[in-house]
Amino acid sequence: MASKAIVLITGGNSGVGFGLASELLTRGTYHVLLGSRSSEKGRKAVEDLRARHQPHSEAVEMLQIDVTDDNSIEKAAETVQRNHGKVDVIINNAGISAMDLPLRQAMREAFDVNAAGPAAVVKAFAPLLQKSTMTSPPPRIINVSSGAGSISRCLDPTSPLYGMLGYQYRSTKAALNMVTACHWVEYGPKIKVFAFDPGFTISNLSSHNKAENGARSAEESAGSLVDVIEGKRDDEAGMFLHNTGRYPW
Template sequence: MDSSKTIVLITGATGGIGFETASLFATIPSYHTIIGARSVEKGEKAVSEISSQKPQGTVSFVLIDVTDDTSITAAASTIAEEFGRVDVLINNAGIISRAPSLRAQLRETFEINTIGAAVVSQTFTPLLLKSSKAKMINVSSGLGSISQTLDPKNPYYKSPAEAYMMSKAALNMLTAYDTARLGDQGVKVWSFCPGYVVTGLSGTGEKGIQERIARGAKSPKESAEGLLAVVEGKRDADAGKFYTEGWGF
């Protein structure tokens, strides 16, 4: 591996925003993108699909389940052995729980959206600190904004997504905490709101996707472009913040 390449790890990168971001980054010769996924089959398929487009950059897969500490540690060891560092960590893995009770929804949602991101961030910190240009991006949501949740003019006011909203608010605190923890060591951290986009996150299948499009949802490719802008230093002034400019909410 060319040591001059920017090493990017994206969790939950087999679909939606994660996959489109990996696809976009793979078009850049100086990037090596690592697709993080908890399914070997889906991870290898994503690498195959991107590779079939004959990208100028390079791409690989690492098995990582953000709900499993052993899996996270093993992924960090694999990446450390192969690349020696991580330049960019994008905590993208996330869900909207459809569990039958609020307690179950909270547990399932926080486990992936918040706890998983926190443990991944902590575990990969030593690899980020080996980079001279370390960046960590937590893919958040305007639904996690307390001020916007209290704003009756917000189009998502009183959205029935209690567990998801709470998990993203906690993720924003993780951004603040890691900014304080790592900022003086050269690691820049953001919460990035991708806006209202077409993904399978809701778990409602093709019908849900079409409903999102009808309500004005954008392509996840636009979100990927926003993430690239952050990685390329165009949003360094927003480091440590909840970045939403131009992406909805």
């Protein structure tokens, strides 16, 4: 029996990250490292997932990781090295909107989480990713981005996001897209790399991310992300994807 693919999900205790963990456990072919800044919230999320997925309850574990803290990231990588010796998929999902902060503080904090965090996580975990023995599909990095980070869409008067506020969120997701491009140049094509927008999803990202505002469930958004994990869109590696197509950078 083939060993399960090891998937690291940062920001896995809620929203898209939690929904993705649940979807992967349903399939029974993945071992999920549920990354959470808060150990308490991470443990509660793991308990919830284990209760929902009894046949695969041992296929998820909590990994304490604060993407703004290099020591926390290094410690997490050491834990994975010690317990698993490799990682097959990295999902950089942790993110913030920082909507209620003064602009300069919001920019700093959002860049730290949304752009510097994924860059630091991949740098620390790259040696483990390179130890992956997966070939079909091969190992991969998926940076969870947003269509709001597309500079082309920002400048397009016909785009539904034209004139959208939120400098700190839009600019940091644009920065994450550049991080993704750099990851592709550095690690591809052996390691597949994607920026992926899961769509408007119910989450604690902001007070607007609610069902009554049209947000999809985390599980629904996660389904499209699973397709990328399973290699169904590998011909689009190195690109900025969404559920049904691509966005311009």
